[in-house]
Amino acid sequence: MGATQDLPLDDLGMRRPPDRLDAVAMAAYLRDCRALVLQEIVDLLPKQGPYRTVLYDLMLDYPLRQAKALRPALCIATCRALGGHLDVVLRSAAVLELYHNAFLIHDDVEDGSEQRRDRPTLHRQHGVPIAVNVGDGMLALALQPLLDNTRLIGLGRALRVLQVVARMARESVEGQAIELDWIRHGRWDLGDAHYVRMVYKKSAWYTFVAPMWIGAIVAHAGAPCIAALRRFAGLLGVAFQIHDDVLNLTAERERYGKEIEGDLWEGKHTAILLHALRAASAADRGRAIRILGRARPDAGGAVGPTKTPADVRFLRRLIDEAGSLDYARGLSRRWAAKARRALRLAEPWMHPSVHGAFLAAVVEFVTDRDW
């Protein structure tokens, strides 16, 4: 493990770390973390045996697709910015990426999604039964390295990491339950506060809060430092998800890797769509809600009429007429600005390093990225 200490992560060839990485350096940082984490995930899976082709190879499918691997990078960067070492945090970071990909598989089933990272979703390739089981398998497999963590970081910290993972899983499921309940009951009379509570739990918690909290635990951070970083992570996570919803409607297909306008086809509850519905006339709102109650045409087991391209064009027109994309961009920027201020509160505990500069860069990335 010692060799990993000397990887480019440490200084990216710079003598004095900048306050904030530029886009190129940030992409390099993400790439380096991703390579380390993928190797760790491969090491966690059985290399041979009768279950490899029917189970373990499928667990690698999503992780090996093109992805940012933002979550493990946040975990590693937080730990190292606080003076912790790569070799004690890498396993926890890999577990987070495994959890993330398990959630993605089950989310794709639950949302009836077609594409993930530029390729068909796992349940489109192998059917819902195998996809659900592979996701369960990844959740099961993620437990073992967290137990083995005791040898790496001691009993006390290993248990605290497990506590955060248990809470993360609960928060994600509660957030997902909120949205599934809205879908089931056709609830669209929702404000930004409803939306923020849902994505904070469903998305921000496991994308930002848990990775940074775990990174901080591993680095022996104290309670005030963790409190500041948790606040930063929660605020930035909300900004991230709002911008992600914007990208779903505006990004270039190749860079984004998901189906453009997929959120409209799936009828997802985004801040954008909720804004457009609030701004629409009663007649338009009624028509939009009827459209949103229809399944996408390729959904398995769809009952009743399904959405048409004209339906989706209508939803898009409401969004464009209400200026909902600009509204959401502004919302995302305001949450990111709050996050930027929160990060400053954690600075007393952070050593000047490329890792802290990465965290600072993530704030800009969240609202400026086109991928």
Place this chain on the structure above:
Amino acid sequence: MGATQDLPLDDLGMRRPPDRLDAVAMAAYLRDCRALVLQEIVDLLPKQGPYRTVLYDLMLDYPLRQAKALRPALCIATCRALGGHLDVVLRSAAVLELYHNAFLIHDDVEDGSEQRRDRPTLHRQHGVPIAVNVGDGMLALALQPLLDNTRLIGLGRALRVLQVVARMARESVEGQAIELDWIRHGRWDLGDAHYVRMVYKKSAWYTFVAPMWIGAIVAHAGAPCIAALRRFAGLLGVAFQIHDDVLNLTAERERYGKEIEGDLWEGKHTAILLHALRAASAADRGRAIRILGRARPDAGGAVGPTKTPADVRFLRRLIDEAGSLDYARGLSRRWAAKARRALRLAEPWMHPSVHGAFLAAVVEFVTDRDW
């Protein structure tokens, strides 16, 4: 918790425990354990808050349906037969029941099952998305009490229990992966050894091996005692599943609680069906395999022709002509006899008690029951 020590569990009113409980006493033992475990599960769930109706109430749906609750009873009986106390094992037993019900929800989705415990399956009532999420939520929630276990049984034993749970989850998923792979590739050229390996992992591990192993850990059992009990549990678990498959074709609807012949409609790989296929003529085998490749008519998203009542009658006729039910009954009895011998190896560590008498009774129950 002290009061639970005085419950009928302790002696069922008998002065000297018998070697083996009779059917009435065994049913009472199961009922007592179930009541305790259900209360513990209710205590684990948030009693109020915004997620109760959309998530936590749904987690109680399957556990509150009529069920034997065999798994927690095995865990409790093992612990107490070895001299452990009820109040230190109850939480782990409740977690096992929670895991079991989470697996059932996902299994029902994966198998496209219609009925569970005499009522529609969760995904038939609430849709696949909510069912998958509720199962994930139960897996997430099960982690916390296992972490809190450290206060109840100390760090060392709590971690060993977690290790067994992690292994249990992996074994179940691997077993499920084997069967899903057989289904996907229409594999029916399988012998008893293939079947046994699959159900040992998919069913025996989490029904018998993990509950008894965990009960033994909590009771401070040593390695030789645990080895004997693991052997007993694995053998009995296989016997149990074979007999369960027999019941699926022979039980009375009301006592069984699942759809009779549901395994044929779903095309499950049972020892019975595999035997019938091996015994059939080449022409009949070919026709049966074509039938088994068809979905059940009510399966969501079914493509191509679906099974008809005549199809299922044909499968049933092959089974009856080959004497496959008697073959499976004999197989189940042989595995149970091996289990009976293995239990004797654990006797040196077991105090004479109603709990040991329950374990002895389970052996007979496994192959004689009609529910």
